[in-house]
Amino acid sequence: MPLYEYAHNAKNSIQVSEQTAASVVSGGREVARSILDQIREKYESTKSTVLVAMEGWYGVEWAPLLNEVSALGKSMKIGIETVPAAGLFQPIDLIMRYKQPYLTEDPSFGIVCEDGVIEDLMDEEKCAVLRESLSERRKQQTAKCSGILVFGYGSGSRKLDDLYDLYYYFDYTRQPLLWKMWDGKLVPFGFKSSNPDYNWKEYYYIDHYLLLRQKDYALQRMDYYVECVNPEHPKCMPRQSYDEIIRTLVRYPVKEVKIFQPGNWGAYRYKDLWDVPGLGCNAWNETAGPELSILVDIGNEEMIQMPVMNLMQYPEEFVGRYIHETYPGVLPFDVWLNDGYFDTPQPAERTSMPLHLHPSTDYVRRNFKEPLGRYETYYVAEAYQDANTWLGYREDADLEEWEKLCRESENQIPIENWRDYVIRWDSSEGDLYLIPPGTVHGHGGNQLILEMDTCTSNAGTEYSFFLYDFARKSWEDSTQDMTGRPLKMHTEHGFRMDRCRRGKWVKDHLLAKPRVREWNRDYSTDQYDTVPEMPFHIERIHFEKRGENSTGGKYMQILTLTAGERVVLRSKENPQYQSQIEKWQSVIVPACFGDYELINEGAGSCTVVQLRWKKG
Template sequence: MTHTVYDKYPEVAISGYDHDAWQGWEPIIATLRQRLAQQSKATLIVDCYPGVDLNELERHLFPLLTPSLLLNVESARLDKTALHHLLARNLTDDRVFGVLSCHHLNEFFDSQKIENLREQARENQGLTIIYGPGAALVHSGDVLIYADLPRWEIQQRMRRGELGNWGAENRDEDMLRRYKRAFFIEWRVFDRHKTPLLQRADFLLDTTQPGNPAMVSGEALRAGLQQTTKRPFRVMPFFDPGIWGGQWMKHQFDLDPTAPNYAWCFDCVPEENSLLLRFGNVRIEIPSQDLILLQPRALLGDRVHARFGAEFPIRFDFLDTMQGQNLSFQVHPLTEYIQQQFGMHYTQDESYYILDAEPHAHVYLGTKNGIHPQAMLDDLHAAARGEKAFDDAKFVNQLPAKKHDHFLIPAGTVHCSGAGTMVLEISATPYIFTFKLWDWGRLGMDGLPRPVHLQHGEQVIDWQRDTDWVMRNLVNRIEPIAQGEHWREERTGLHEREFIETRRHWFTGPVSHHTGSGVNVLNLVEGDEAVVESPSQAFSPFVVRYAETFIVPADVGEYRISPTHRSQGQQLATIKAWVRGE
């Protein structure tokens, strides 16, 4: 196994704005006082992402700004019963799956109560502070602060029982149901709301660490996001245990040794990950989704942006079953099914790149030749009822897996990673849409039965994906593409039904790359470390280490990857993914 220092807190250093960010309440308050002192009558708007701790703002920020009127916009929000009726079609009765919301935030408020708040603000002659999620619906603000919070931190607060859904008073509800409501409704609605606010905000308030806020000027934030699209960068990964999790990441990435295991690492899922921006001595943590919302064309490229809008369509994550257990046996929905049932416009095609493997490791992929679909479904239903274990050996291909194998998994193909594999999953982004067919009779980490979705899964299994078809189309479709003195390039996938193209480069010297007007995502899958450079010195050299995923924005254009001094004499390899242009 390669041993290197995996960076768990990668930062993007922003130049030119070292004095435009502040850490701690005291300098934040001093900055705001100076700004507000310019006028005797002023309205300060503090709009917030759902999950921001309003109590902390009420205790530590607002009293020291001495407003003559303090208004919480949540007093105008619809009550939880009215919200439930409004959202019932999107919430559904399912524990995991809802329907993506197209609501706008103003629908969640009583229009007359909003107007009453406006009237109070108009009549007040001193400093008015209007705060809370949706505060900008009341007033555009003489000064606008947006208080943001990354999704991973929201989930941690939910798990600790500190946070329910916005307007639901449900912090004791099943975590899966709270996550569902956030994923399908809240985050969609609030991303729509905050995008124009971030484009004009005077300040962004980072509330990720309770009691330790940070703030950056809106000008510096927007300049920092623009600078980020001109260079390679990484988002901040997060790691999570799971019932099937393994031990490889714990040791390789120097994670908490007392944790039972680590199953997941979201190494590049910008919809979920944080982005760390460094302004002088201050580090600002924001959702990396903010970069996509504000700089979609520069990041994604015109072609990808035209197809996907402000969504990052490529996901790299890790699945660790080394000394662990099988993943759940599963299938992903076909395109028409995900569109019609859940309102998502593209599906979760994916692949397993085997970063490492134990002897006798394997993956499950496709059905065996000659099986009867109804017989397999009957067996799965009997297993779901607890009558027996699913007879996987009778119905499903179990294929040996070794380091650097690549298994392609277009939607509709039954699959899962077996025990003893370290998978780099390269896939399309809508990661929540996994239909579990069988979970080996396990309970989840919460002690509850893990949801099985046979009612969905049986609608989308492609029964033509049998042994012969899988071996022809999905296993190690490695094709030599080109080679030079110190490198060779191979196409490794994905399947023609999938929109992602992947290429592997083996190298002992410099390799030239080009974004081709679309975003590139890469991982160093072999070797200690490499350096990414601009032939024209357009960005500073960027060092990547073994197993780190990094993004090269479309605007970068030409770049070069070389071994560092530490890696001289090693055979290195990267795997690169991008959205096909055809």
């Protein structure tokens, strides 16, 4: 599945100490020199070989930096040996035997490896041999400064970490990792080179969680943090500096790097709004969520890029106590913009999303061991001629017949009378559709949808159960046209989860209306109707020059500017904590942010749409 990053106005500028800003070393040669300087310093105090762990996330390319360290080491008269941690793993067949219960026979979904750690896949005997060798080298006094670099996933595992004099953690973001995985270039556990047969479910259900638990451990153990998104230009900082950056950043509103994805219903409003090279059509773009990365400016002319989930080191400050205690480790929201503009009229079979539904928390816990179900909302940000949304079943629809047709089709055979079963609702700007689990629905096109949802999986696993996609071909990014294979359906899960909600119930419960909560001469706020099943509120703030809002010290919020040009969010208590967003951009406001102002920096009035958890 292709995706495109878009970093316009994504910079998060924060104020840190001069010492921290000056401590970040950037560039391959400079980072190599820093590592060698640390090795020499350690050697001078021990006069024995210095042992270095270079732990990291999938996707990190080790060769460029290791080559720099080796070459520069010669000129600095420091002997360097490297040991790949890939050699410490069990044989591939044993690794796959470990993974199989989580991969399952289900072609579309797996089961989360809830308790596994990277050591589960490592070979006891191989680790013991390396441990003995490293221990012996460490005991021996040497006349020359030397270091052994154990690099790769597992190098800093609990089986070895007490031996190391220096511990580095190399971080990587999700989007370039996915590019490598889709291109068959990812190097997984136990492999010394890429595995073109790597199964995406291995990452989403197993490897992500083993890497995450190892990262959580490493961030507490490390001496240095290395941002290594660009292998030719890494950025290295002492742990104390990294900790100050995260501790400071979690007190600011946080913008993320957007991603855009083409798709079967992809449209073209994005061409008027953003310049995204290579994007042929836009099904949706994600503006906030746990899968995205952040760019951090600490005032030293270098941008640090890291996963937004690094902020979960301070979970109560970031997501709030209730979410942290109820869903530990989870950033529970996703925000998307679903494109829907076409220059000329198109049939519904082109403009519409697949007809689909989502699972409840109970369903994903029982079937996939995920923590949270998928609860969605569609906010109509712009409505064009023939704007519409599919939501619920017609009162007279024969749902047994519908299920039979979908199962017989499996998206290979057209269902000519599909409109006889699902309801089409005309959309206007400002409409809000509530979409609790088990409700058949789909963006019908000719509208720009601000989609605000719960996020079922921090790994980014998509839990949409497709029932019917009009038996159409899918988007093929390499040729920039609709010549790809039809999408696979999930009729077994879908009809097991289907709540069979019909038109009258949908009209009475899911077509939400806004209710004014506060009005004064500066701004007003409203809150949309909800149903008990939905765990979050959708609210709006309208203002000409200035508005006010608060997290109450307990609600993480995600705000999106849907009317206006630019808005600044600024803390009342600490005005230096601020961020500017542009129209259609989202920002995460951490739970600890408290009372703040919204300041209009453009022409015209502003509307900000807010997503927040109901309980806090």
